[in-house]
Amino acid sequence: MNTTRTRRKSLSSDKIHPNLAFRSKHENNMGNDKIVTIGSLVTIKEGRSAPEKYHVVDINEAKSRVGNISNESPIGESLMGRRTGDKVTVETPGGTITFKILEVEY
Numbered sequence: 001m002n003t004t005r006t007r008r009k010s011l012s013s014d015k016i017h018p019n020l021a022f023r024s025k026h027e028n029n030m031g032n033d034k035i036v037t038i039g040s041l042v043t044i045k046e047g048r049s050a051p052e053k054y055h056v057v058d059i060n061e062a063k064s065r066v067g068n069i070s071n072e073s074p075i076g077e078s079l080m081g082r083r084t085g086d087k088v089t090v091e092t093p094g095g096t097i098t099f100k101i102l103e104v105e106y
Contacts, residue, residue, distance in 0.1 A: 034104035036079045038071050041106070044079075044088075046099040056080070 036042055038056055045051045054069045056079055062070035069076040075097075078090035082101055089098045 033083055034106070036082050036101070036104055038080075039106060040079075040104050042079055042101060043103040043105075044099040045102055046097055051102055054079075 034040070036056060038058060040056045041053060042056060043051050043053050052067075054067050054075070056071050056076050057068045059070040059072050062068050062073065062076075071077060071080055074090050074092045078088050079101070082088060084101055084104050086101045087098060088101065089096060
């Protein structure tokens with residue numbers, strides 16, 4: 001009789017590169033310090049303009065008319081990984097814009 005055993009190697013935290021963060025969305029977004037990821041609803045304000053809300057989505061779900069912007073668009077890409085309070089400057093087809101992130105929701 002031939003039996004096969006599978007051994008699992010477990011990675012200890014000291015074997016993981018220190019620049020890699022393996023955290024869940026919940027761990028990365030405790031309290032008011034939420035990070036923009038795909039699925040985030042982000043409120044931004046550019047200068048004296050009224051605040052605008054964008055839902056950051058995958059490119060296949062992007063529909064700017066309803067406020068869904070792709071994470072690969074200039075604004076969407078510039079939002080990824082940012083937090084409430086961050087000021088962002090981005091080059092868009094219409095020119096350079098600077099805005100502040102007012103709120104990040106899920």
